[in-house]
Every structure is written in C-alpha cells, then in structure tokens.
Amino acid sequence: MKIAIYGYGNLGRGVECALHQNPDMELVGVFTRRDPATVKTVLGAPVYHISDLPSYKNNIDVLILCGGSATDLPEMTPAMAADFNVVDSFDTHAAIPTHFANVDAAAKAGGHVALISCGWDPGMFSVNRLYASAILPQGKDYTFWGRGVSQGHSDAIRRIDGVVDARQYTVPIDAALAAVRSGDNPELTTRQKHLRECYVVAAEGADTARIERVIKEMPNYFADYDTTVTFISAEEMQREHAGIPHGGFVIRTGATGKEQEHKHTIEYSLKLDSNPEFTASVLVAYARAVCKAANRGETGCKTVFDIPPADLSPLSGEELRATML
Amino acid sequence: MKIAIYGYGNLGRGVECALHQNPDMELVGVFTRRDPATVKTVLGAPVYHISDLPSYKNNIDVLILCGGSATDLPEMTPAMAADFNVVDSFDTHAAIPTHFANVDAAAKAGGHVALISCGWDPGMFSVNRLYASAILPQGKDYTFWGRGVSQGHSDAIRRIDGVVDARQYTVPIDAALAAVRSGDNPELTTRQKHLRECYVVAAEGADTARIERVIKEMPNYFADYDTTVTFISAEEMQREHAGIPHGGFVIRTGATGKEQEHKHTIEYSLKLDSNPEFTASVLVAYARAVCKAANRGETGCKTVFDIPPADLSPLSGEELRATML
Numbered sequence: 283m284k285i286a287i288y289g290y291g292n293l294g295r296g297v298e299c300a301l302h303q304n305p306d307m308e309l310v311g312v313f314t315r316r317d318p319a320t321v322k323t324v325l326g327a328p329v330y331h332i333s334d335l336p337s338y339k340n341n342i343d344v345l346i347l348c349g350g351s352a353t354d355l356p357e358m359t360p361a362m363a364a365d366f367n368v369v370d371s372f373d374t375h376a377a378i379p380t381h382f383a384n385v386d387a388a389a390k391a392g393g394h395v396a397l398i399s400c401g402w403d404p405g406m407f408s409v410n411r412l413y414a415s416a417i418l419p420q421g422k423d424y425t426f427w428g429r430g431v432s433q434g435h436s437d438a439i440r441r442i443d444g445v446v447d448a449r450q451y452t453v454p455i456d457a458a459l460a461a462v463r464s465g466d467n468p469e470l471t472t473r474q475k476h477l478r479e480c481y482v483v484a485a486e487g488a489d490t491a492r493i494e495r496v497i498k499e500m501p502n503y504f505a506d507y508d509t510t511v512t513f514i515s516a517e518e519m520q521r522e523h524a525g526i527p528h529g530g531f532v533i534r535t536g537a538t539g540k541e542q543e544h545k546h547t548i549e550y551s552l553k554l555d556s557n558p559e560f561t562a563s564v565l566v567a568y569a570r571a572v573c574k575a576a577n578r579g580e581t582g583c584k585t586v587f588d589i590p591p592a593d594l595s596p597l598s599g600e601e602l603r604a605t606m607l
Numbered sequence: 608m609k610i611a612i613y614g615y616g617n618l619g620r621g622v623e624c625a626l627h628q629n630p631d632m633e634l635v636g637v638f639t640r641r642d643p644a645t646v647k648t649v650l651g652a653p654v655y656h657i658s659d660l661p662s663y664k665n666n667i668d669v670l671i672l673c674g675g676s677a678t679d680l681p682e683m684t685p686a687m688a689a690d691f692n693v694v695d696s697f698d699t700h701a702a703i704p705t706h707f708a709n710v711d712a713a714a715k716a717g718g719h720v721a722l723i724s725c726g727w728d729p730g731m732f733s734v735n736r737l738y739a740s741a742i743l744p745q746g747k748d749y750t751f752w753g754r755g756v757s758q759g760h761s762d763a764i765r766r767i768d769g770v771v772d773a774r775q776y777t778v779p780i781d782a783a784l785a786a787v788r789s790g791d792n793p794e795l796t797t798r799q800k801h802l803r804e805c806y807v808v809a810a811e812g813a814d815t816a817r818i819e820r821v822i823k824e825m826p827n828y829f830a831d832y833d834t835t836v837t838f839i840s841a842e843e844m845q846r847e848h849a850g851i852p853h854g855g856f857v858i859r860t861g862a863t864g865k866e867q868e869h870k871h872t873i874e875y876s877l878k879l880d881s882n883p884e885f886t887a888s889v890l891v892a893y894a895r896a897v898c899k900a901a902n903r904g905e906t907g908c909k910t911v912f913d914i915p916p917a918d919l920s921p922l923s924g925e926e927l928r929a930t931m932l
Contacts, residue, residue, distance in 0.1 A: 538625060544884050547878040
C-alpha cells in the first residue's frame with residue numbers, strides 16, 4: 283500500500299512514525315505548502331511541494347490529510363478526494379454533516395473513497411458510543427475527556443495580554459466517573475464532569491491576578507468549569523509540560539431483563555502519552571481500510587461507522603478468526 | 608424485522624427480553640424441541656415446536672440460535688443457515704474455523720447470511736482486540752475475565768461426589784491488571800492473572816476436606832490457579848449466589864514515536880449483572896446487522912469482524928453522523 287502525507291505538523295509526524303510500524307505500507311512522501319527544503323522529517327521521509335502532488339496521482343493508494351479542522355480540511359478534503367483516496371481527522375463535531383456531504387460529492391465524482399473524522403474523538407470514541415448504544419438501547423452514555431492537554435484552551439489563554447505561554451489540562455472528575463459507573467444514570471452538569479487545570483507563564487511584571495480572573499471568567503472556555511490557574515516559570519513549562527498527553531472514557535450503563543432489573547456497564551478508555559501520535563496511528567489503520575474499500579470498487583465518503591473492523595487489520599479473515607475471535 | 612428464537616434457556620429468555628427494547632423488531636415466536644405446552648415464556652411470546660419451523664420460512668428475517676456450543680450449535684447452525692438468516696453464540700474458540708467453514712458452505716448454498724460466535728467473548732472482546740491491535744501494532748494485549756460465574760467450572764465442582772450445589776467465580780487479580788495498565792508488557796502466568804472462588808453446598812456428612820482437595824487439584828479447571836473453597840448452606844447459595852454476573856477487561860498497551868517513546872493504553876471493560884442477558888442483547892443488535900446484510904443481497908458466514916458498526920444501529924447513517932460521531 284502506497285501512502286502519502288499532506289501537511290506536516292504534529293499529526294503528520296505521527297503518521298510518518300506510525301507507517302514505520304506497518305510493514306504492509308510504504309510512505310511515498312510528505313507533501314507540504316511550505317518550501318520542502320525547510321522541512322526536516324522525523325525518519326527521513328522525502329518532502330515534496332504540494333504543487334508536485336498531481337504527478338503522483340497514480341502512485342498513491344491513500345493520501346492522509348494532516349491539516350487542521352478549522353480552516354484546512356473543509357477545503358482540502360473535498361479538493362483532494364476528487365483525485366485521491368483520502369483520510370482526514372476533521373473534528374468539528376457540529377460541522378460533520380456538511381463536511382460529509384461536500385466530501386461525498388467530490389469522492390463520488392472522482393471515483394474515490396474518502397474517510398472523514400477519523401482519530402479517537404471523533405473516531406474510536408464514536409465507534410464505542412455506537413456499539414454500546416446498539417447493545418444497550420435502554421441506557422445512557424457519557425463521554426469524559428482527559429486528563430489531557432486541550433490545544434484550543436491553551437491557545438485561548440495564550441491570547442490574554444501578559445501571557446507568554448500556557449498549557450491547559452482537561453481533567454475528568456473522579457466523583458462523576460464513579461457516579462456514572464454506579465449505573466445510576468446521573469444528570470451531570472458541565473462543572474460536575476470536568477475541571478480545568480491551567481499552567482501559565484506570565485510576562486515579567488504582568489498582573490497575575492488579572493490574568494487569573496480573565497481566564498476563570500472566559501465564557502465557553504472556562505466560566506462553566508472549576509478552573510485552577512498556576513503560574514510557573516518558562517523552564518518549568520518546558521520541563522514538566524512539553525508533552526501532549528490525552529485520553530478519556532466512553533461509558534454506557536444500561537439495563538436488561540423482564541423489568542430492567544439487571545444493570546450493565548460498558549466502558550472504553552484511552553490513556554495516551556501523545557495525542558497526535560495516537561490519532562495518527564488510528565488514521566493509518568483506517569487508511570488500510572480505505573485502500574481495501576477502493577480495491578473493492580467502492581466510492582464516496584465514509585466514516586468509522588461504515589468500516590468493518592476486519593478492514594483495519596493486515597491479517598486475513600482466516601487469520602483473524604483463528605487468533606482474535 | 609421479524610425475529611425468531613430457537614432454544615429457550617437463559618440465553619433464549621434474554622433474547623426475548625432484549626427484543627422488547629428494540630421497537631424495530633418483532634418476535635415471531637420461540638421454537639423448541641420440548642413440548643411447547645411445557646414452556647412458559649418471560650414476556651408471553653408464543654412457543655412452537657421446532658417441527659413447525661419450516662412453515663415459518665418466509666415469515667422470519669433472522670433466526671437467533673440459543674443452543675449450547677458443546678453439542679447443539681455445531682449441527683444446528685449449519686442446518687438452520689440453509690433455510691434462514693441466523694445468528695449464533697458459538698464460543699468454543701479453538702473450533703471456530705471449522706464451524707465457520709461448515710456454516711459458510713450451508714449459508715452460501717441456501718443464499719442466506721449467518722453470523723457466528725457473537726456475544727461478548729467471542730464478540731465485543733474480539734472486536735476490541737482487533738481494533739486495538741490494528742491501531743497499536745507495536746504492543747501486546749491482555750484479556751481478563753470476571754468477576755463472574757463460570758458455568759463450566761461450577762458444573763465441574765457439582766460432579767464431585769458429596770457436592771449438592773456449587774458456584775465458581777473467576778476473579779481477575781488486581782495486581783496483574785495494574786501491571787498491564789502500567790504499559791510494562793508483563794509476562795503473566797495463568798496463576799498471576801485470575802483466581803478462582805468456589806462456593807460449595809456439601810451433602811450432609813460429606814468429607815469437606817476431601818471435596819476441597821479434589822477441587823483444588825482438578826487439572827485444567829483449578830490446579831493452575833489459586834483457588835478458595837468456601838462451604839455454605841443451600842439457603843445462603845440461593846440468597847447470595849443466584850445471579851449470573853460476569854464481565855472482564857481487554858487491555859492493549861503499545862508504543863509510538865520515533866523511538867517508541869510514547870506509551871498508550873486502550874482498555875475495554877464490561878461489568879454485567881447478567882451474562883446471558885447481555886449476550887442476548889449483543890445477539891439482537893447483530894441480528895439487525897444480519898438482516899441489513901441479507902437485504903443487500905449478501906450471503907455466507909460472517910463474524911463480528913465483518914460487520915460495519917453502523918449496521919448494528921436502528922439509526923440511519925445521517926442520524927448516526929449527526930448524533931454519535
């Protein structure tokens with residue numbers, strides 16, 4: 283399988299590394315809008331300018347799109363799906379139906395397969411919400427995120443006057459997790475589910491009390507949460523907060539029996555040292571599925587909901603049944 | 608969707624109850640080898656003798672087979688797959704390839720879809736082993752069972768001279784779970800992973816020391832485990848051990864990055880008040896998928912690996928993308 287990467291930030295680097303773990307895949311190269319001479323890849327993959335991509339049209343089985351959801355992917359995925367089988371990690375949940383429609387039209391017109399919104403949420407968490415709700419229709423599901431770095435919230439803090447650097451961790455609250463696992467189907471407020479831990483490097487002489495107040499009162503981002511703000515040095519930030527960990531929990535509790543007398547809990551959880559590298563690993567597994575679907579002659583846009591699990595694996599159906607069933 | 612049940616033990620009763628939670632499904636009836644007059648259903652479903660089944664051939668979309676894996680299903684599933692779309696819960700892992708081949712031949716010849724080895728292990732645990740291993744190829748996975756009742760081990764104890772009743776719980780060992788979650792990829796012996804708790808009602812005057820010794824030394828069943836044996840009264844057995852709880856954990860830890868420097872843990876767990884009712888709920892969700900596959904004109908034997916998650920849900924692709932992705 284010949285794979286190419288478009289976009290080379292944290293996610294693109296993760297895809298490059300993940301491809302090295304999959305011997306049935308070969309990395310054709312990294313395509314970028316930057317000057318290729320300025321891009322150094324982690325494992326030595328060749329770098330090409332995006333303007334060279336059309337000449338690789340017949341030499342790429344799947345193109346993995348590593349742009350951002352805010353501005354890149356809404357344009358990039360439909361454009362690329364016209365000429366390539368593609369996978370993206372579009373994660374703006376509310377905009378998925380529109381994105382799906384745009385990509386589906388382009389992929390069908392071009393005779394290609396596109397898989398959108400892949401990763402872990404949307405992605406593996408979505409698949410687990412679906413399985414659990416289909417199995418336990420009389421139930422309720424809960425998604426918790428963290429403990430992990432929220433890039434969006436970190437950026438929001440960095441935009442505050444007097445802030446040099448910031449890192450925000452989303453933290454699920456243990457009492458809420460316990461209440462959910464008990465099977466009591468609690469109604470939980472935003473504040474009861476997660477708290478937000480902020481580590482901030484302030485500019486010299488900045489008014490830290492003001493910064494703390496601006497963070498805690500920021501609507502949408504922090505106002506609805508219990509938020510802690512800790513000011514640290516740039517050195518401590520570098521030493522203690524350089525990683526991009528994340529994770530979370532999808533829990534569904536439900537009841538069965540003559541009078542719903544038996545309770546059940548289905549829980550799926552992730553604990554990730556590197557959010558972008560794990561997301562990349564999911565994209566790569568689904569790139570294999572996209573390649574198989576294209577080889578079967580399928581076209582159009584798909585999501586993780588449409589992919590049979592077997593298509594993610596390099597093993598044959600026979601091998602899977604003998605070793606994993 | 609018109610569903611029928613063949614076999615009416617704990618699993619069949621669970622399927623009857625699960626169908627009541629799924630308004631898109633209708634229970635045609637329960638088919639049994641017993642005298643139908645002697646079978647009373649939980650929710651009043653009609654009961655027919657198995658000899659009447661052929662006359663329902665055109666009135667059943669999916670037949671859910673609720674026989675046992677040891678002797679019923681190896682014959683029942685291929686025989687039924689010739690005339691019906693079927694789902695079974697065949698769980699003799701080592702015999703799955705043979706069972707698959709037999710059922711596949713029968714289903715293809717009859718132009719039907721069969722799904723075998725459905726439930727939670729094999730079933731949801733298998734799906735999770737597959738997803739996790741495809742996403743983290745550099746890793747190792749572990750399955751733990753329990754805390755839950757093992758019917759096979761309980762039966763083995765009941766066959767000992769002087770035993771009136773017995774219940775055996777398989778219990779995952781916390782230290783082993785912790786070692787696995789740490790990401791250290793420990794090599795664990797059988798004894799390190801699970802212990803076995805036995806509750807036994809002895810006959811009056813029976814030699815309990817002998818019974819305990821026979822249990823603990825029983826090869827395959829108990830000799831390789833740390834086993835506790837507690838003698839209790841028939842009343843206590845009835846009061847404290849009437850349920851059939853089960854559950855377990857599928858955990859994969861793996862590493863990513865330039866030098867595999869980032870660790871990740873994927874964990875799927877179940878905590879079930881009723882093993883047969885949960886298994887039944889999985890069978891019912893997959894019956895929906897079998898019906899969809901048959902409506903698309905597919906034939907032959909499938910497993911949970913071959914079923915796109917969306918096929919388990921009563922929701923449309925559009926609804927799923929808008930609400931669960």
